[in-house]
């Protein structure tokens with residue numbers, strides 16, 4: 001079994017609002033929980049940091065200090081004992097690679113920034129956007145049963161393509177998309193649901 005988990009809002013806090021609070025940019029308070037259109041959200045974020053003239057390096061000093069939620073490491077460790085674990089997220093490697101290391105060096109599939117010569121963010125390369133289901137179907141064709149967990153509308157394709165979707169403290173719109181899907185309100189719930197999925201798979205000869 002392969003566990004494909006969202007990062008922000010599930011294993012760690014949302015990074016952009018933390019940057020917004022630190023640099024007093026209220027525009028950065030919005031996340032994928034508020035705005036489903038990720039490109040629109042990113043254009044808004046880039047416009048806000050550009051207006052302030054912030055470099056990626058300055059943003060990284062704050063982003064790299066973000067710690068996983070309490071219990072996130074424990075969950076990842078327990079999942080690793082039951083299968084493979086990857087994080088599939090709309091975050092950016094430049095922000096979240098250290099977070100993936102703090103989570104025990106778990107594999108991270110995320111997006112990349114494009115910088116101008118001064119080191120300011122001028123755009124982004126979406127490696128993950130719209131490709132979450134392609135990453136999942138790749139794992140499936142390699143023979144994995146895929147369990148997935150996410151909290152927002154940007155996890156829709158990840159959850160839809162998984163064999164076993166878990167909604168984590170979901171926004172209402174996501175809940176509406178998956179009536180009857182298992183919902184975890186904390187990481188202990190999540191572990192129990194994944195253990196059940198793993199047991200079920202074993203019982204069915206997976």
Ligand SMILES: [Mg+2]
Pocket residue numbers: 006007008009010032150151152
């Ligand atoms: Mg999320």
